[in-house]
Amino acid sequence: MPQPHLMIHIVPGKCDYCGCCVGVCPEDAIELMESKIALIEDRCTNCRKCVWACPWEVIEFHREGVGHLPKHTPQMLNEAVKF
Amino acid sequence: MKNVDYDIIVVGAGPAGSTAARYAAAGGAKVLMLEKDRDVGYPVRCGEAVSHEGVAQFIKPDPKWIASSVSKFRLIAPNGSSVMPKLDGGGYVLERRIFDYELAKLAANEGVEVITKAYVYDLLREDGKIVGVKTLIKDQKVDIRSKIVIAADGVESRVGKWAGMDTTCHIRDMESCAQMTLSGIEVDPDVLDFYFGDEVSPGGYLWVFPKGNDTANVGLGLSVEEAKKKSAIKFLHEFVDRKFPKAAILTHIAGGVPCAKTNPEIVKENVILVGDAAHQVNPVSGGGIISGMIGGMIGGQVAAESILNGNVAHLREYDKRWHKRLGWRHDIFYNIRNAIGSFDDKTYNNICDSALKLPEDKRTLGGIFRAALWNQPSMILDVAKVFLQ
Structure with missing residues (x-):
């Protein structure tokens, strides 16, 4: 059963999109595309297998929940030049 | 995108997918192959070592995808001692990005259509039956039908x-x-290096596979049970800092290898699994290129037969033929993997010492294996099964 209190956090910018996490996920709760990765939150059971499997430490476990963590949305880094 | 139905859709254009597509088309089926990435063959997620014999079954060796030809391998024990036996028949370190491309071209030559940047996000169903795939092709949702x-x-x-x-x-x-x-860096282009022990890769191994005399793939794999304690990237950084501190890092990749028995189910209704998806990896070496291609070939052939005789139930034959060809060996290799996984540093050192006591001409993989058995008698039964068949 999915848990209301999500504790798994993927840091997308760190990810190599290798799929090791998807291979061990028993809930089919990770969507992986060419260079996008996302947790399907209502399927995740916080089992942590993806956290352990990730060769690059991209997936984090937060016992206190992930609600307070910033959402990873693309940001403009250079706004100095305006045309 | 042509508005046509296909006999067979292959999801994924790695070695297993391209080989499945090639043999399915050669068997008379109308085949479409979909690849989620922009390029076939890239990014590479692989140590890239294969045997001559394995590759030659499928494609004529070509210098453009051979980074190194190797004739020896060196096993390096935790205490630093090493033994370098001959590699029966020799091997290659590949340029996978070119190799995979060539395999896709062989499929295309048989009439396979290919679409890249085509992500399959679900199966297409009608009246409860699977009738194709749902894809996202360059951000457009497209349903494609196949048998x-x-x-x-x-x-x-x-x-x-x-x-x-x-x-x-x-x-x-x-x-x-x-x-x-x-x-x-300096490497011997003729030798595959394997490092063992708790410091480099507990329960697994670390590889240095040469690509010429100044470049190498340096990587390691460890069971997730071990990775829980310390991640693969940490082990790798420690080794590289110690061994190749001045090296330039040209690529940096992660990966997962299912070193299991073949998946219990590889056929369901009109869907079959091939390659890593079917867990068709040699569980001892972690090598999956050739075994995935063999799975792909058998799968493609059986799928084409099923199309030709209009009987999807014939797909069951794939499971039988795979297990007869390689699956049974992987079952036994899996048991050997579990035995090796429990070796400690002392066992590896002992194996290396006993191998070094062998006369040089007896230092073959078989000879070293016998030395290993001396240290781990419980493996004898499993090994006997492999070699007696």
Whole structure:
């Protein structure tokens, strides 16, 4: 059963999109595309297998929940030049 | 995108997918192959070592995808002693990005259509039956119909799950891997190096596979049970800092290798799994290129036969032929893997010492294996099964 209190956090910018996490996920709760990765939150059971499997430490476990963590949305880094 | 139905859709254009597509088309089927990435063959997620014999079954060796030809391998024990036996028949370190491309071209030559940047996000169903795949092609949702779906979607396979097969790899069987391609180093282009022991890769091994005399793939894999304690990337950084501190890092990749027995189910209704998706990896070496291609070939052939005689139930034959050809060996290799996984540093040192006591001409893989058995008698039964068949 999915848990209301999500504790798994993927840091997308760190990810190599290798799929090791998807291979061990028993809930089919990770969507992986060419260079996008996302947790399907209502399927995740916080089992942590993806956290352990990730060769690059991209997936984090937060016992206190992930609600307070910033959402990873693309940001403009250079706004100095305006045309 | 032509508005046509296909006999067979292959999901994934790695070696297993391209080979499945090639043999399915050669068998008379109308085949479409979909690849989620922009390029076939890239990014590479692999140590890239294969045997001459394995490759030659499928493609004529060509210098453009051979980075190094190797004739020896060196086993390096935790105490630093090493033994260098001959490699029966020799091997190659590949340029996978070119190799995979060539395999896709062989498929295309048989009439296979290919679409890249085509992500399959679900199976297409009608009246409860699977009738094709749902894809996202360059951000457009497109449903494509076919009579059979071959899932060659790798370690991250989800197609099998959607068809009702449990393809989840147990964490004790999944190898969590990290690899760097290092340049500006000195390596012997003729030798594959394998390092063992708790310091480099507990329960697994670390490889240095040469690509010429100044470049090598340096990587390691360890069971997720071990990776829980310390990640693959940490082990790799420590080794590289110690051994190749001045190297330039040309690539830096992660990966997962399902070192398990073949998935219990590889056929369900009109869907079959091939390659890593089917866990068709040699569980001892973690090598999956050739075995995945063999799975792909058998899968493609059986799928084409099923199309030609209009009987999808014939797909069951794939499971039988795979197990007769390689699956039975992988079952036994899996038991050997579990025995090796329990070796400690002392055992590896002892194996190396006993191998060094062998006369040089007896230092073959078989000879070293016998030395290993001396240290781990419980393996004898499993090994006997492999060689007596």
